[in-house]
Amino acid sequence: MTAQIKIRPVIMSGGTGTRLWPMSRGARPKQFLALASDKTLIQETLDRVRVEASSPFLPPLLIGAERHAKLMNDQATDIGVTLAGIVCEPAPRNTAAVAAVAAAWVEAAGAGDLVLLMPADHHIADAEGFRRAVIAAAPQAAAGRIVTFGVKPTEAHTGYGYIERGETLEGDVYAIKAFREKPDAATAAAYLAGGRHFWNAGIFLFSPRTMISELQRLAPEIACGALSALEKASAEGGVIRLDKSEFEACPSDSIDYAVMEKTDKAAVIAPVDVGWSDIGAWPSVEKVGDEANVIRVDADGAIVATDGPLVGVVGLDDVIVVATGDSVLVMPKSRAQDVKKIVDELKARGRTDLL
Amino acid sequence: MTAQIKIRPVIMSGGTGTRLWPMSRGARPKQFLALASDKTLIQETLDRVRVEASSPFLPPLLIGAERHAKLMNDQATDIGVTLAGIVCEPAPRNTAAVAAVAAAWVEAAGAGDLVLLMPADHHIADAEGFRRAVIAAAPQAAAGRIVTFGVKPTEAHTGYGYIERGETLEGDVYAIKAFREKPDAATAAAYLAGGRHFWNAGIFLFSPRTMISELQRLAPEIACGALSALEKASAEGGVIRLDKSEFEACPSDSIDYAVMEKTDKAAVIAPVDVGWSDIGAWPSVEKVGDEANVIRVDADGAIVATDGPLVGVVGLDDVIVVATGDSVLVMPKSRAQDVKKIVDELKARGRTDLL
Numbered sequence: 001m002t003a004q005i006k007i008r009p010v011i012m013s014g015g016t017g018t019r020l021w022p023m024s025r026g027a028r029p030k031q032f033l034a035l036a037s038d039k040t041l042i043q044e045t046l047d048r049v050r051v052e053a054s055s056p057f058l059p060p061l062l063i064g065a066e067r068h069a070k071l072m073n074d075q076a077t078d079i080g081v082t083l084a085g086i087v088c089e090p091a092p093r094n095t096a097a098v099a100a101v102a103a104a105w106v107e108a109a110g111a112g113d114l115v116l117l118m119p120a121d122h123h124i125a126d127a128e129g130f131r132r133a134v135i136a137a138a139p140q141a142a143a144g145r146i147v148t149f150g151v152k153p154t155e156a157h158t159g160y161g162y163i164e165r166g167e168t169l170e171g172d173v174y175a176i177k178a179f180r181e182k183p184d185a186a187t188a189a190a191y192l193a194g195g196r197h198f199w200n201a202g203i204f205l206f207s208p209r210t211m212i213s214e215l216q217r218l219a220p221e222i223a224c225g226a227l228s229a230l231e232k233a234s235a236e237g238g239v240i241r242l243d244k245s246e247f248e249a250c251p252s253d254s255i256d257y258a259v260m261e262k263t264d265k266a267a268v269i270a271p272v273d274v275g276w277s278d279i280g281a282w283p284s285v286e287k288v289g290d291e292a293n294v295i296r297v298d299a300d301g302a303i304v305a306t307d308g309p310l311v312g313v314v315g316l317d318d319v320i321v322v323a324t325g326d327s328v329l330v331m332p333k334s335r336a337q338d339v340k341k342i343v344d345e346l347k348a349r350g351r352t353d354l355l
Numbered sequence: 356m357t358a359q360i361k362i363r364p365v366i367m368s369g370g371t372g373t374r375l376w377p378m379s380r381g382a383r384p385k386q387f388l389a390l391a392s393d394k395t396l397i398q399e400t401l402d403r404v405r406v407e408a409s410s411p412f413l414p415p416l417l418i419g420a421e422r423h424a425k426l427m428n429d430q431a432t433d434i435g436v437t438l439a440g441i442v443c444e445p446a447p448r449n450t451a452a453v454a455a456v457a458a459a460w461v462e463a464a465g466a467g468d469l470v471l472l473m474p475a476d477h478h479i480a481d482a483e484g485f486r487r488a489v490i491a492a493a494p495q496a497a498a499g500r501i502v503t504f505g506v507k508p509t510e511a512h513t514g515y516g517y518i519e520r521g522e523t524l525e526g527d528v529y530a531i532k533a534f535r536e537k538p539d540a541a542t543a544a545a546y547l548a549g550g551r552h553f554w555n556a557g558i559f560l561f562s563p564r565t566m567i568s569e570l571q572r573l574a575p576e577i578a579c580g581a582l583s584a585l586e587k588a589s590a591e592g593g594v595i596r597l598d599k600s601e602f603e604a605c606p607s608d609s610i611d612y613a614v615m616e617k618t619d620k621a622a623v624i625a626p627v628d629v630g631w632s633d634i635g636a637w638p639s640v641e642k643v644g645d646e647a648n649v650i651r652v653d654a655d656g657a658i659v660a661t662d663g664p665l666v667g668v669v670g671l672d673d674v675i676v677v678a679t680g681d682s683v684l685v686m687p688k689s690r691a692q693d694v695k696k697i698v699d700e701l702k703a704r705g706r707t708d709l710l
Binding site: 022295297298306308309310311312313314315316319321323324325326327328329330331332334335338339341342345346351354 | 377650652653661663664665666667668669670671674676678679680681682683684685686687689690693694696697700701706709
């Protein structure tokens, strides 16, 4: 146990989640929907790192789009979570810039605190198991490692990034031998069988100083832009608005590409076996609203999501049906990734009212 | 040509069309929807028998439910058709009672006129061909035959009733050898190959006196109830409201069972080859609203009907998707008859708001 180390959750809420259209919309993307439980995904995420006597967590910082500032605040208020603040990005600049802002904010707020950087739109069934993993990873993070969370694969998934573990650092924390992006099916099967490759959950635990210095070394433009954007930010009532021109000047890159694949400070705690899902597409959605508005005839296996309309499905077990008041999506589970084609066509038709 | 014989179209608009749920609703059933052209089916039907110098048709009488009286009137007005009147049924009593009312009304309105009794919710592509068949059948109807219209089968359909023709009466008008209800597939195939069996279009041409006397002989309770209901009807502004207790006392039966299968006056004009369809279920719907609200990805063959919501379909060629603001139906074309199961479940759940 490392109860003396305090951990600041920084929750990235900038995603747009178009793979879950038509439920996920620009005005209310995926993280603001209840797709795995009665709570929204961002509320699940806030719940997961609650400030309690027995936990190392400090009040969380949320980072997301300006247009969602009120929504982010309301989501926290609704479940009785007090935020450290809400940082508004003037434009999306991917996760490296967010990591820089997070690190700089946390360093300014309390020397010695760690940053737990995580997406707002994932589901983790075993929150207690996740907290144990965070606490177990904390000493290595405090010692200067940027620790990723290596989820134990449950299938030969070809859509995820994999982390191959290297030598043991401490307990379940390993150095990283390699990052492997979206393998082909045979490679993914070998990864699953081998036991040395883990899904990259996109969650990071690090000391602010380490992240800042690695960004300054490996992605100096991002570090410079993001830190300047925070320095010149306006703050009002807990809402921090990053400087627009500085932040927009940041190159857009992921923390994985900008830092993790280059730094020698990367580590992974693995296997993390906590029922993690990124709810990346409709087949991974577990809870989809009120079954009272669904009628199934020979369609028990169908995924049916509705936020209001009555949906009747007959004789299709392998289908996904998503219905909102203004849009309906129908496709076989095997084509779930192709929702992108519908979204692209909506853009081409200028139907931004539906996006 | 029999230009001297006048024909009174009586259009039966009492159907509820639940097989086309969720578009077809109690408040606006199938006949009031545009499912085969830009006009609604009842408007197509009115159009088919327009009063013109060259046609034998008198202004039409509509018979339907009280709740649709205004809708029926508006449908006619919208296309510039002047009605002879609208008869409101206090309760549905099937087609035999309607035939009795129609015959009695026409007999009272003009001795010697024929009745062309037909459903409001069918599509006939070749309206001119249909009119020619009506005119060709008129002499036999005037001579005391109840003439049905035998549609030339285009497939071995197992859902229709078939009429087997007997000896020739005059031209294409035959006596009827037998009525055959919904044959099995092998029988339907034999009918199709044989050329002596025709689909029963549910359209009848007859003199009022013949129909009344046959009903009085073969279904006296229906004749008595229906005629009393018309005698005691209230009439106001072209709307004739049948007497409730008299009409409700009529046994509910179809004109086919009550009269046609028993009378020796039945005849059929055949083959009638006019692009007839009863639009009995979603696979036979030709036109389904604005394709501007449909996005297809590998789904050119799908039947997609929407009265507003955007519908995106991916990778399903054999599917039917019907979307209204409050309901969505998804099923393979082969299961189109099972919409009834959804409707039954809605009734069981008390969701009359959606029916």
